[in-house]
Amino acid sequence: MSSCVGERVGVFTGAHRRLLSPAMLTVHHLNNSRSQRVLWLLEELEVPYEIVKYQRDAKTNLAPPELQKIHPLGKSPVLTDGELTIAESAVILEYIVEKYGKGKLVPAATAPDYWRYRYFMHYAEGSLTPFLLLRLIVTKIRKVPFLVRPIANKIADQLDTMFVAPNLKRHVAFINDILTGSRYFAGDEFSTADIQMSFPMEALSARYPDPPPRIKAWVAEIHERPAYKRALERGGPYNMVSA
Numbered sequence: 001m002s003s004c005v006g007e008r009v010g011v012f013t014g015a016h017r018r019l020l021s022p023a024m025l026t027v028h029h030l031n032n033s034r035s036q037r038v039l040w041l042l043e044e045l046e047v048p049y050e051i052v053k054y055q056r057d058a059k060t061n062l063a064p065p066e067l068q069k070i071h072p073l074g075k076s077p078v079l080t081d082g083e084l085t086i087a088e089s090a091v092i093l094e095y096i097v098e099k100y101g102k103g104k105l106v107p108a109a110t111a112p113d114y115w116r117y118r119y120f121m122h123y124a125e126g127s128l129t130p131f132l133l134l135r136l137i138v139t140k141i142r143k144v145p146f147l148v149r150p151i152a153n154k155i156a157d158q159l160d161t162m163f164v165a166p167n168l169k170r171h172v173a174f175i176n177d178i179l180t181g182s183r184y185f186a187g188d189e190f191s192t193a194d195i196q197m198s199f200p201m202e203a204l205s206a207r208y209p210d211p212p213p214r215i216k217a218w219v220a221e222i223h224e225r226p227a228y229k230r231a232l233e234r235g236g237p238y239n240m241v242s243a
Contacts, residue, residue, distance in 0.1 A: 025049040025096075028070050028078040030063050031056055032238040034089045034199050035077030039235045041093055041195050043227035047100045051234060090121050090196055097192045105192045117186035120193040128171050128200045134164045135207050168208060175201075176212040184218075190225075198222055 025042070029035040029051050042049045054064050054076065068074035071087050079086045079095070086092050097106050107114045141156040142149070178185060186193045198219075205211050205219050222228055 025100075026080045027051050028054065028067060028076055028080070029235050030054045030067070030076030031236055033063075033076045036231060036235050036238060037089055037195050037199055038077045038079060038092050038096070039231035040198070040228050041096055041105070041192060043230045043234070044195070044225075045096070045101055045104060047096065053236070089199075090125060093192050093196055094121065101192075105190070105195075107186060107189070107191065113187040113189075117191055117193045120185040121196050124196045124200050128175075128204075131164055131167050131171060132200055132203045132207060134159070135168065136203075138164060139207075168204075172204070172208060172211065172215070175204075176214050179214045179218050194222065 025047065027035060027038050027042070027049055029039065031053070039049075039051070054067055056063060063074055063076055065074065067076060067078070070080070071078045071085060073087065075087065077087070077089060077092055079092045081095075081099075086095055097104070107117050138156045138160045141152050141159075144152045182188050184190050184194050185197050201215065201219055201222075205216060
């Protein structure tokens with residue numbers, strides 16, 4: 001049985017795709033993945049879209065091969081808009097908000113917070129996420145078979161103590177200062193930068209010991225947004241501890 005489940009979309013033939021509604025945005029959505037942010041933005045903007053769902057392999061946690069029919073790297077998220085195929089979270093969100101946002105959820109280019117907005121659109125994956133990924137890898141190293149665990153634990157401890165932990169501590173302090181000084185990442189108005197930051201912030205809340213109250217409060221606040229909840233209904237819940 002295919003691991004790809006479509007909602008009103010999607011006939012795959014070889015390496016080609018034929019959509020029933022070619023003019024509508026289609027999100028190729030993988031469970032427990034960054035593509036949840038794409039659904040959330042579309043819900044915030046109330047832009048119609050279609051969704052094709054993919055399930056990770058239960059043993060490897062990798063995306064299924066069907067995604068390679070959409071994009072050669074076989075990763076998610078991927079957005080298709082007619083003949084255009086777009087990958088990478090920040091690029092997808094920027095494309096959607098610039099083409100369909102009608103000025104919503106992005107500061108004006110002349111606004112004081114515009115470049116702060118652009119910074120956090122790329123800081124999320126470029127600076128913060130790599131250390132969260134390393135923390136996840138360290139956790140997995142510690143779960144290797146019993147016979148090699150003593151050596152693996154020493155390697156994991158050294159990597160975490162000397163590199164991962166101090167860098168994460170610095171990022172947590174930086175983020176806490178930002179959110180102490182303003183309600184959202186690009187100032188006091190909610191923006192697409194907050195949607196882009198949601199995935200690493202949720203991972204931070206799950207993987208960092210005792211995050212500061214301001215970080216917990218920010219995550220709790222975004223979880224209460226109606227559009228966030230609608231996106232979860234469309235895409236399905238996800239587990240940030242394993243994502």
